[in-house]
Amino acid sequence: MIIMNRNTSPIKPLTDEQIFNAVKKTNYNQYPDQERINFINLYADYFGFNPDNIEVANGSDEWIQKLIITLGKNGVMSLNPDFVMYQIYTEQFLPEIYFVNAEPDFTFDFDKVIVAIKAKKPSLFLISNPQNPTGTMFSTQDLQRLADAMAEVDGYLGLDECYIDFAKDYERPKGKNIIILRTLSKVYGMAGLRVGMAIAEKETLDIITQINHPYPLNSLALNLASELFSDKKALQKFKNYQFESKARLETALDQVSDLMEIKESYTNYIFTYGDAAIDMANFLLDKGFLSRIYDVPILQNAARYSIIKLEEYQALNEAIIEWRNQYVE
Ligand SMILES: Cc1ncc(COP(=O)(O)O)c(C=O)c1O
Incomplete structure (x- = not known):
């Protein structure tokens, strides 16, 4: 099949030599500290982010769950359809997720989204851009309206950029309440290693990492990921x-x-x-x-x-x- x-x-990114290098330098008898910092620095450099604004976890899936636990207490809202796990993780902790349904042609009316936010006042909105399942992209203007509406109800916007490498250039919405989620599972070919990033203001990272284990990712996954970003x-x-x-x-x-x-x-x-x-x-x-x-x-x-x-x-x-x-x- x-x-x-x-x-x-459909294919793997690393050569046998790169894998060997990464495995050989992995001090798996020690807890992974420096490995995390090395990877974050490489990733930040590749995209022009400030490393202080990046944290890692086991895939963006883990971040979605963490966002729901730490920021979603007063309700989580999303689009329907969007990434299926938004609902599954929300319903692990809350009775239900609030949805704004797509139009028959699978577009979304952001006027309806804003009305729903004002009515329900969720503390977290999750959205993927480019979107799963439709593959489409939202306009900067619509996303900015969304971020601003969430700020008005003191809520956060989880902007899931899982597929951003396949996207057209877009100006990301601005706001201190935005958490960008990224992953190495798609264009970086490392779904099995479970490497996901959250990019946000330091104060927001402090909130969403409150429930972290001391070492969120293992040293081998981190070193393999670093190997990938070492040869641009x-x-x-x-x-x-x-x-x-x-x-x-x-x-x-x-x-x-x-x-x-x-x-x-x-x-x-x-x-x-x-x-x-x-x-x-x-x-x-x-x-x-x-x-x-x-x-x-x-x-x-x-x-x-x-x-x-x-x-x-x-x-x-x-x-x-x-x-x-x-x-x-
Ligand atoms: C929109 C979206 N977000 C997150 C994920 C999960 O990615 P990860 O492998 O980083 O947990 C997926 C996986 O299909 C996805 O489509």
Whole structure:
């Protein structure tokens, strides 16, 4: 089965030599201190962040849960649909999550979002940009309205930039109440190592790390991550492979864009919806391509495809054409 339902990298980033280097220098008999600082410095340098504004945890998943525990006591709000774990983690601690539903075309009306914030006064709003599952991006203006509305109710905005490397340049909204979440699980090809970053004002980091274990990440994961960011040229090549894969995925799905709705994507996956979308997803499943389909009502006619190895596109294209020919008959 070719996995197209996880939004991860189809290939691994490090050479055997890089892995060996990282393992060899890992003092796993000691607690990981310097390893954390080294990685944070490399990551901050790569993106031009201040290292004092960065903390690490086991994937952005752990940050989402931490944000909910430390900042979400007076209610958590999100969009529906958005990343499924926002709801799952919220309901571990609170009776329910507040949602603002998408329009039928999976866009969001930020006037409705602002009205909902004023009505419910949540202490945390979680949103992914670019968005999961639609792959779309929100405007700076809408995000700024969201951050400001949350500030007015003394709340925080968790801005989940899991897929930001696939995005177009955008001016991030400004505000002391914003926590950016990042991950090495997607374009950096390290989902199994569980490395996630939170980037925020120092005072906010102090609040969300109050519940930290003393050593949030293990030294081997940190050293492997540092190895990745130590060779910027190799890293760029690795990322380019995935950008190429994304372009091929677009071309593959373009072949059926007259039969279903396909969202313009700024991520490593593409979102399709409509009756034909589900029909094609089921057909491709029989051909060995596992897309993401959903059991929640709002996504019942949607299917999402993430990038695969370049050499797998020929078979995907053939399967899509085969589906098309029998569907339009
Ligand atoms: C929007 C979004 N946020 C967070 C995550 C979780 O990422 P991590 O592997 O860093 O926990 C995902 C994973 O699919 C995601 O789509």
